[in-house]
Amino acid sequence: AQSVTQLGSHVSVSEGALVLLRCNYSSSVPPYLFWYVQYPNQGLQLLLKYTSAATLVKGINGFEAEFKKSETSFHLTKPSAHMSDAAEYFCAVSRGGSNYKLTFGKGTLLTVNP
Amino acid sequence: SQTIHQWPATLVQPVGSPLSLECTVEGTSNPNLYWYRQAAGRGLQLLFYSVGIGQISSEVPQNLSASRPQDRQFILSSKKLLLSDSGFYLCAWRTDSNSPLHFGNGTRLTVT
Numbered sequence: 001a002q003s004v005t006q007l008g009s010h011v012s013v014s015e016g017a018l019v020l021l022r023c024n025y026s027s028s029v030p031p032y033l034f035w036y037v038q039y040p041n042q043g044l045q046l047l048l049k050y051t052s053a054a055t056l057v058k059g060i061n062g063f064e065a066e067f068k069k070s071e072t073s074f075h076l077t078k079p080s081a082h083m084s085d086a087a088e089y090f091c092a093v094s095r096g097g098s099n100y101k102l103t104f105g106k107g108t109l110l111t112v113n114p
Numbered sequence: 115s116q117t118i119h120q121w122p123a124t125l126v127q128p129v130g131s132p133l134s135l136e137c138t139v140e141g142t143s144n145p146n147l148y149w150y151r152q153a154a155g156r157g158l159q160l161l162f163y164s165v166g167i168g169q170i171s172s173e174v175p176q177n178l179s180a181s182r183p184q185d186r187q188f189i190l191s192s193k194k195l196l197l198s199d200s201g202f203y204l205c206a207w208r209t210d211s212n213s214p215l216h217f218g219n220g221t222r223l224t225v226t
Contacts, residue, residue: 034214043120043204043217044158051212090158096212100146100165101173106157 002027002093006105014113019063019078021108023091026072032094033074034102035065037087044090050074061085086112116141120205120218127225133178133192135221137205140186145207147188148215149180152202164188200225 007022025031032051036044048059055067065076074091091105120137127133139145149161160173162180170180177196181189188205202222206215 032212036217041202041220041222043206043219044215046214046216049214092215094211098211100163100171100211101160102148102208102215103160104150104158 002031002095002101002103004091004093004103004105006091006108008108009106010109010111012111012113013081015083016080019076019081019085019110021076021089021091021110023065023074023076023105024072025074025091025093027093027095029095029097032096033065033067034092034094035059035063035074035076036090036092036104037061038090038107039087047076047089081112083112083114086110116207116216118205118207118216118218120221122221123219124222125224127195127223129197129225130194133190133195133199133223135190135203135205135223137188137190137218138186139207142186142207142209144185145209146211147182148206148208149188149190150204150206152204152220158204162190195225197225199223
């Protein structure tokens with residue numbers, strides 16, 4: 001089985017501050033990991049993906065995430081928050097191969113204060 | 115390039131009425147197709163997925179069904195809607211089980 005836990009349903013930061021959104025996963029095999037962003041009343045947009053190449057993954061909009069196998073974590077970071085980063089963020093895990101399911105965390109709502 | 119179309123964007127239906135939501139993908143062949151439902155504060159719940167025409171896997175026993183009549187068409191249906199069917203429904207596709215999902219813009223369903 002596979003699962004994802006996102007710590008903190010709501011994170012609030014000031015504009016220009018570091019953004020850190022936490023994601024821990026559980027998977028019986030090496031996972032494929034993804035971060036998505038969702039703006040109100042829209043679908044999800046892929047931010048970045050980890051597929052067993054480099055452990056530090058760079059995505060769009062200045063976000064990056066680091067895969068840490070020993071901690072079973074895939075936290076999302078951005079050095080300096082922008083007002084436009086306010087949205088909901090979802091971490092997801094997939095085992096690949098013959099397993100077609102992609103399991104999502106419950107999401108973290110990011111608020112950016114001026 | 116590949117695109118995904120999902121409609122309608124919003125829908126208000128009375129309890130007991132039927133439902134049909136449609137999703138089509140363009141620019142790719144034999145995609146894996148997915149239906150998710152999103153309820154407030156509950157993340158995304160996988161409802162159905164399909165790896166080929168006529169092949170449907172159901173994840174949660176419920177009042178809904180799915181069909182894939184054509185390679186790039188995925189339909190979510192119900193014969194009689196319940197209040198609990200309200201939510202934001204998202205269709206998605208991907209090339210294979212190792213690749214990321216690409217989502218449509220969603221359908222906001224309100225059952226009254």
